[in-house]
Amino acid sequence: MSIKITVTVNGVKHTDKVEPRLLLVHYLRDVLRLTGTHVGCDTSGCGACTILVNGKATKSCTMLAVQADKAKVTTIEGIASNGELHPLQEGFNQCHGLQCGFCTPGIIMTACDLLKNNKKPSEEEIRVALEGNFCRCTGYENIVKSIQYAADKMSAPKARKTKKEATV
Amino acid sequence: MSTNNGNGTAATGGPIGKSVKRVEDKRFTMGHGKFTDDIVLPGQTYAAFVRSQYAHAKILSVDTSAAKAMPGVVAIYTGADVAAVNGVPCGWQVNFKNGNAMKEPKHPLLVADKTRHVGDAIAIVIAESIEEAFDAAQTVNVEYEELPCVVDAFKATQPGAPLVHDDVPNNICYDWALGNPIEEVNAAMSSAAHVTTLEFINQRLVPNAIEPRCYNSSYDAINDKYTLYTSTQNPHVIRLLMCAFVLGIPEHKVRVISYDVGGGFGSKIFHYTEEALLTWCTKQLGRPVKWTAERKESFVLDAHGRDHITKAEMGFDSGGKIVALRVKTYANLGAYLSTFGSCVPTYLHGTLMQGLYTTPKINIDVTAVFTHTTAVDAYRGAGRPEATYLLERLMDLAAHEMKIDPAELRFRNFIPPFDGVNQPGYQTQVALQYDSGNYHAALEKGLEMLGYEDFRKAQKESANNGKLLGVGFSTYIEACGIAPSAVVGSLGARAGLFEFGQIRVQPTGKVTVYTGAHSHGQGHETTFAQVVADKLGISMDDVEIVHGDTEKIGFGMGTYGSRSIAVGGTAIVKSIEKVIEKGKKIAAHLLEASADDIDFANGNFTVKGTDKSIAFGNVALTAYVPHNYPKDLEPGLDFSSFYDPANFTYPFGCHIAVVEVDKETGKVALKRFIAVDDFGNIINPMIVEGQVHGGVAQGVGQALFEGAEYNEHGQLVNASYMDYCMPRADDFPIFETATQVTPCPHNPLGVKGAGEAGAIGSTPAVVNAVIDALWSGGHEVKDIRMPLTSERVWRAMQN
Numbered sequence: 011m012s013i014k015i016t017v018t019v020n021g022v023k024h025t026d027k028v029e030p031r032l033l034l035v036h037y038l039r040d041v042l043r044l045t046g047t048h049v050g051c052d053t054s055g056c057g058a059c060t061i062l063v064n065g066k067a068t069k070s071c072t073m074l075a076v077q078a079d080k081a082k083v084t085t086i087e088g089i090a091s092n093g094e095l096h097p098l099q100e101g102f103n104q105c106h107g108l109q110c111g112f113c114t115p116g117i118i119m120t121a122c123d124l125l126k127n128n129k130k131p132s133e134e135e136i137r138v139a140l141e142g143n144f145c146r147c148t149g150y151e152n153i154v155k156s157i158q159y160a161a162d163k164m165s166a167p168k169a170r171k172t173k174k175e176a177t178v
Numbered sequence: 179m180s181t182n183n184g185n186g187t188a189a190t191g192g193p194i195g196k197s198v199k200r201v202e203d204k205r206f207t208m209g210h211g212k213f214t215d216d217i218v219l220p221g222q223t224y225a226a227f228v229r230s231q232y233a234h235a236k237i238l239s240v241d242t243s244a245a246k247a248m249p250g251v252v253a254i255y256t257g258a259d260v261a262a263v264n265g266v267p268c269g270w271q272v273n274f275k276n277g278n279a280m281k282e283p284k285h286p287l288l289v290a291d292k293t294r295h296v297g298d299a300i301a302i303v304i305a306e307s308i309e310e311a312f313d314a315a316q317t318v319n320v321e322y323e324e325l326p327c328v329v330d331a332f333k334a335t336q337p338g339a340p341l342v343h344d345d346v347p348n349n350i351c352y353d354w355a356l357g358n359p360i361e362e363v364n365a366a367m368s369s370a371a372h373v374t375t376l377e378f379i380n381q382r383l384v385p386n387a388i389e390p391r392c393y394n395s396s397y398d399a400i401n402d403k404y405t406l407y408t409s410t411q412n413p414h415v416i417r418l419l420m421c422a423f424v425l426g427i428p429e430h431k432v433r434v435i436s437y438d439v440g441g442g443f444g445s446k447i448f449h450y451t452e453e454a455l456l457t458w459c460t461k462q463l464g465r466p467v468k469w470t471a472e473r474k475e476s477f478v479l480d481a482h483g484r485d486h487i488t489k490a491e492m493g494f495d496s497g498g499k500i501v502a503l504r505v506k507t508y509a510n511l512g513a514y515l516s517t518f519g520s521c522v523p524t525y526l527h528g529t530l531m532q533g534l535y536t537t538p539k540i541n542i543d544v545t546a547v548f549t550h551t552t553a554v555d556a557y558r559g560a561g562r563p564e565a566t567y568l569l570e571r572l573m574d575l576a577a578h579e580m581k582i583d584p585a586e587l588r589f590r591n592f593i594p595p596f597d598g599v600n601q602p603g604y605q606t607q608v609a610l611q612y613d614s615g616n617y618h619a620a621l622e623k624g625l626e627m628l629g630y631e632d633f634r635k636a637q638k639e640s641a642n643n644g645k646l647l648g649v650g651f652s653t654y655i656e657a658c659g660i661a662p663s664a665v666v667g668s669l670g671a672r673a674g675l676f677e678f679g680q681i682r683v684q685p686t687g688k689v690t691v692y693t694g695a696h697s698h699g700q701g702h703e704t705t706f707a708q709v710v711a712d713k714l715g716i717s718m719d720d721v722e723i724v725h726g727d728t729e730k731i732g733f734g735m736g737t738y739g740s741r742s743i744a745v746g747g748t749a750i751v752k753s754i755e756k757v758i759e760k761g762k763k764i765a766a767h768l769l770e771a772s773a774d775d776i777d778f779a780n781g782n783f784t785v786k787g788t789d790k791s792i793a794f795g796n797v798a799l800t801a802y803v804p805h806n807y808p809k810d811l812e813p814g815l816d817f818s819s820f821y822d823p824a825n826f827t828y829p830f831g832c833h834i835a836v837v838e839v840d841k842e843t844g845k846v847a848l849k850r851f852i853a854v855d856d857f858g859n860i861i862n863p864m865i866v867e868g869q870v871h872g873g874v875a876q877g878v879g880q881a882l883f884e885g886a887e888y889n890e891h892g893q894l895v896n897a898s899y900m901d902y903c904m905p906r907a908d909d910f911p912i913f914e915t916a917t918q919v920t921p922c923p924h925n926p927l928g929v930k931g932a933g934e935a936g937a938i939g940s941t942p943a944v945v946n947a948v949i950d951a952l953w954s955g956g957h958e959v960k961d962i963r964m965p966l967t968s969e970r971v972w973r974a975m976q977n
């Protein structure tokens with residue numbers, strides 16, 4: 011038995027027939043071939059599979075694809091815009107917030123949710139927000155700094171291009 | 179050779195020594211990493227395993243008939259099908275004290291007779307989809323006769339203990355000793371004014387790389403060629419072991435590819451049965467077969483770390499100088515010998531018993547034991563954390579017992595500074611010769627960062643407000659840059675431990691580097707590019723690092739033992755030197771000078787004392803368009819090197835932990851962590867600091883949170899992330915790190931390696947700090963079993 015679902019992923023509408031037992035993470039990885047979302051534990055312990063479902067950080071290994079019917083999903087592949095990295099993507103590079111990079115997409119998506127609700131999180135608030143994500147490489151310190159970098163950048167007043175600068 | 183600016187960097191004006199941002203980050207942060215599980219091949223099939231629920235059981239029957247009729251099933255194989263195939267080999271032969279070779283029972287790809295640990299593989303089910311493979315695997319009917327099991331290494335050696343392998347008496351793989359004759363050590367110990375004795379367990383750990391192991395093997399019948407995609411730290415080694423020792427396939431018919439790997443920490447060094455089994459299966463089926471471990475499988479299959487039961491005694495004279503060290507360890511190997519399981523408790527552990535101290539008499543005796551548990555092998559640090567834990571716990575405990583300050587006790591016993599150039603290396607009592615060291619300075623720096631005197635004042639005050647403050651020290655050394663092949667060969671290694679590096683200068687002067695080292699988080703694509711750009715005077719944008727593919731890279735021994743920069747980096751440097759030497763000949767021809775008169779600097783070949791100069795890119799072009807060219811010189815600019823190190827490298831340092839213990843609950847809070855590390859010269863300080871952070875987190879994890887717990891039935895009771903306490907972001911303070919530089923005297927970059935130090939130095943510092951806190955509260959506790967849970971600390975305070 012297959013069920014038809016329509017999911018908007020990174021702004022693109024997908025309609026597929028899926029088995030009811032198909033996990034959302036496998037729908038993303040195996041059906042849509044968006045392999046940036048990873049599976050680290052299959053039991054919502056590690057957070058490597060974290061994505062945004064209707065804007066909320068969600069562990070896609072613990073949600074069925076059919077539950078995402080009509081939902082808006084954002085994955086790590088969808089946060090850069092027009093070739094420009096998201097401030098979190100930039101921050102993780104600037105602050106050495108990743109090593110092997112396997113947990114990174116999930117952590118960035120968790121941080122997306124955090125920064126939406128808390129523009130200027132403290133170190134402690136960031137550490138607590140990451141309680142659902144494991145990183146075995148970094149000891150977390152540079153992840154905290156990466157998120158702080160992004161928070162600073164996102165809250166800074168946007169540099170407006172004057173007409174003159176824009177034409178240079 | 180790079181000069182050393184004393185700030186932990188090797189500054190040359192070029193990229194070496196600079197915290198260059200990582201070039202590999204973009205693909206990972208954008209979700210475009212290429213991990214093995216991301217790969218799906220045409221005609222892909224998927225594998226699931228039927229695994230033993232019992233630690234020890236006779237297999238009475240395996241019925242696959244129902245499973246074979248399930249939808250989508252392509253094939254099912256059992257132990258009987260692969261009975262004629264070899265098992266996976268062990269890479270290091272350790273001999274018994276009497277000279278006999280260690281016991282090496284077969285580690286079959288699938289078991290047929292009995293199971294020896296929970297998770298032992300009984301059957302592989304291959305289907306069109308992973309769901310169908312899981313469904314079918316559940317219908318395979320295995321009839322077991324459960325047998326008694328043993329999980330404790332000491333108990334396994336006692337008379338009447340259940341045998342893991344029928345032909346291994348007392349479950350002993352080998353017994354082994356190193357150091358001075360035991361009679362001499364006993365005599366020195368008898369003469370001691372004080373002997374500190376510590377009996378402890380260095381508990382078993384689960385490596386927990388966040389990417390589960392994954393393999394995808396395919397076979398091209400037309401060309402008789404195999405391709406194995408694997409999440410390994412050393413693709414060439416896997417190819418060699420799998421082809422030559424297990425499957426008997428010629429190596430040139432097998433390509434092993436390991437692109438992005440999501441953490442290893444040792445657990446992805448080893449050749450696992452699934453790699454060989456999938457490769458065997460793909461030939462039977464003519465279709466690619468893929469397997470990705472579920473986390474519950476990772477817990478019981480990925481080789482674990484540590485698991486030592488140790489009694490250690492350290493004797494001191496009346497002035498607090500160490501006179502002898504005597505150690506007896508039972509090392510748990512698990513049910514089967516993993517690839518390097520045999521060398522971890524011996525040549526990576528016993529050889530570090532000198533520590534940083536002038537101990538004149540040392541003897542370590544190790545009994546390595548099979549039990550009905552997951553195999554134990556190298557986990558970040560591999561043997562050296564065990565050695566450091568032993569020595570540094572003894573030092574702090576001895577300081578408490580003798581009422582000598584723990585820092586002072588170390589100063590009295592440190593080996594004096596030596597640079598390995600003007601002063602010779604330090605010959606230990608346990609086989610190694612340290613290359614260079616300045617141990618006093620590292621501890622002094624650590625004490626300064628701590629503010630030691632102020633800390634002791636604060637400690638006295640804190641006892642009044644319900645908290646006990648404690649400080650713990652760990653002054654560690656490790657042997658890295660693994661390893662001189664002849665030395666390890668004489669000690670039983672079945673492999674050379676050199677590294678390969680190739681510099682291919684393209685006609686336009688751009689450079690492709692092929693390295694046998696493998697990056698799974700270490701940032702080689704940045705660090706190696708810094709070395710090449712610096713040495714050739716070109717932009718890092720003009721350098722590309724290639725790793726992880728046996729078809730592209732000449733050879734390789736992979737990444738472990740903090741070896742990549744010291745051994746792999748040196749192989750690259752050797753090839754750069756060859757490029758420059760040939761470049762000088764080409765430049766001399768073009769500039770109408772003698773090659774001896776050509777200098778190479780900042781990307782230009784220049785005739786000494788003149789302004790006649792030609793750029794590296796033009797020399798490269800000339801090498802490939804050799805119209806005006808030296809008569810006897812081959813075209814092209816492409817060199818390979820194999821570098822076999824002259825010695826291990828010996829990073830060292832001082833780690834200090836400050837903890838606060840709640841008197842009512844025993845809860846430990848890590849308040850500060852200070853790491854002063856000496857890695858020799860440093861290529862990229864940012865990356866090195868990241869390595870320290872990660873290592874410290876794992877070491878603190880061992881001290882406070884982690885531990886694999888087996889029950890008497892051989893079940894790993896905490897085999898999930900709900901039950902195994904992995905460190906989280908809010909478990910750590912900001913780490914206070916610093917480096918000092920004592921260059922390695924025997925490699926051209928002067929580098930020692932930084933991958934494991936954090937995990938080696940930190941664990942005893944944290945435990946010592948808790949013990950110190952308890953002593954400050956009047957609880958004269960010798961040991962608390964790791965991890966130091968609130969309950970264990972609370973109980974220790976009740977005595």
